[in-house]
Amino acid sequence: PVPLSGSVHFDVQPSGISGDIDVDTVVAFEQDTGVFTLDDFSMKGLAEGLVDAPTRMSFETDSIEIRSAENVASVGTVSISLLDLDITADVEPFSYANEIEPIAQIRVDAFSPRSLMHLFDVEAPETADPVVLSRLLVDADVKVGEAAIQLTNVNIKFDDTTFTGSLAVPRSSTGSYRVDLVGNAIDLNRYMEPAAEGASDDGADSAPTELPSDLIKPLNARGSLKMTSVVLGDLELDQVSLTLNAANGRLRIHPITAGLYGGSYSGDVRIDVAESEPVLAFDEKVQGVDLAALARAMFEQENITGSLNGNYTLTGRGNDLDKIQRSLSGSMSFELKDGTYEGVDVWYELR
Numbered sequence: 001p002v003p004l005s006g007s008v009h010f011d012v013q014p015s016g017i018s019g020d021i022d023v024d025t026v027v028a029f030e031q032d033t034g035v036f037t038l039d040d041f042s043m044k045g046l047a048e049g050l051v052d053a054p055t056r057m058s059f060e061t062d063s064i065e066i067r068s069a070e071n072v073a074s075v076g077t078v079s080i081s082l083l084d085l086d087i088t089a090d091v092e093p094f095s096y097a098n099e100i101e102p103i104a105q106i107r108v109d110a111f112s113p114r115s116l117m118h119l120f121d122v123e124a125p126e127t128a129d130p131v132v133l134s135r136l137l138v139d140a141d142v143k144v145g146e147a148a149i150q151l152t153n154v155n156i157k158f159d160d161t162t163f164t165g166s167l168a169v170p171r172s173s174t175g176s177y178r179v180d181l182v183g184n185a186i187d188l189n190r191y192m193e194p195a196a197e198g199a200s201d202d203g204a205d206s207a208p209t210e211l212p213s214d215l216i217k218p219l220n221a222r223g224s225l226k227m228t229s230v231v232l233g234d235l236e237l238d239q240v241s242l243t244l245n246a247a248n249g250r251l252r253i254h255p256i257t258a259g260l261y262g263g264s265y266s267g268d269v270r271i272d273v274a275e276s277e278p279v280l281a282f283d284e285k286v287q288g289v290d291l292a293a294l295a296r297a298m299f300e301q302e303n304i305t306g307s308l309n310g311n312y313t314l315t316g317r318g319n320d321l322d323k324i325q326r327s328l329s330g331s332m333s334f335e336l337k338d339g340t341y342e343g344v345d346v347w348y349e350l351r
Contacts, residue, residue, distance in 0.1 A: 164183075291305060
C-alpha cells in the first residue's frame with residue numbers, strides 16, 4: 001500500500017466553472033490478480049461559477065476496487081456533498097468495459113428547496129404559508145440505463161406530504177420523463193400566492209394568472225399521480241387520481257377522478273400552447289355531491305341540503321386566465337335533487 005495525495009486545478013470554459021480539488025487515498029495493486037484498490041478515498045474541493053458564492057464539494061468512500069481482469073469496479077458506500085446537499089449512495093459493482101450503467105441505493109438528506117433556490121439566485125415564490133418549501137428528503141433505488149435513469153422504490157418527503165413510486169429521467173433531449181407517484185395528503189392553499197393587502201374579494205386588483213406556456217412547450221412527459229386527500233380553495237377532495245401526458249406543446253390531464261363531498265368528480269383538461277394563442281379546454285362532471293357539506297365548506301351555511309349533479313364542456317383562448325374566461329364558449333348544466341333551503345318563509349319573501 002502506498003499513501004498518495006495530490007491536487008488538481010480545473011477551469012471549464014465557456015461555462016466559467018473553476019476550482020481546486022485535493023485527493024487523498026492509499027493505493028495498492030496485486031499483480032497476480034490484477035486488482036487495483038484505493039482505500040480511504042477522499043476528494044474535496046472548492047468550486048466557483050456554479051452559484052454566486054464559492055461552493056464546497058466532497059466525494060468520499062472507504063474503498064474503490066478495480067478488478068482489471070473482469071473490467072469491474074466496486075466503490076461501496078459513497079458520501080457526496082455539494083450545494084448544501086448531502087447524498088449517500090450504496091453502489092453495486094458495475095462493469096466499465098462499455099458504457100457505465102451503475103445501480104445504487106441513494107439517499108438525499110433533508111434540505112431546504114428555498115435555500116437551494118437562493119444559492120442559484122432564483123427568487124423563491126411567495127406563499128401563503130411561509131413555512132412551506134423548507135424540507136425535502138429523497139430515498140430511491142437508481143439504475144442508469146442506456147436511454148434513461150430509472151428511480152424505483154422512491155420515497156419523497158416534501159414538507160408534510162409523503163410520496164412513493166417511481167421516476168424516469170431521459171438521458172437524451174428527445175427522451176420522455178416518466179412520473180408515477182402516490183401521496184397521502186396536501187393542502188395546496190399553503191403553496192398559493194398570499195392575498196394582497198387591500199385587494200378586493202373578486203380579485204380585480206390582482207394581476208391575471210398567466211398560463212405557463214414556456215414550461216409546457218418543451219415538456220415531454222407522461223405519468224400518474226394519486227393522492228389520499230387534497231385541499232384546494234374551500235374544496236376538499238379525496239382519493240384523487242390523475243394521468244398526465246405532455247408532448248409537442250400539448251398537455252392533457254385525463255382521466256381525473258376524485259371523491260367530492262359524498263359524490264364524485266371526473267374531468268378531462270387540455271392545454272394547447274403549440275400555436276401562438278393558447279387554448280384551454282375542460283370536460284368535467286360532478287355526480288351525487290352532498291350540497292349540505294359543500295355549502296358548509298364554501299359558504300359556511302347550514303340550511304341548504306340536497307344532491308347536486310352537473311357537467312360542463314368549455315373552451316377558452318388566451319395567454320392568461322382573464323382572457324380565457326372572457327372567451328369561454330361551450331355548454332353547462334346543473335341538476336339539484338331533493339333540494340331544501342331551510343328556515344325561509346317563502347310566502348313572506350314572495351310578498
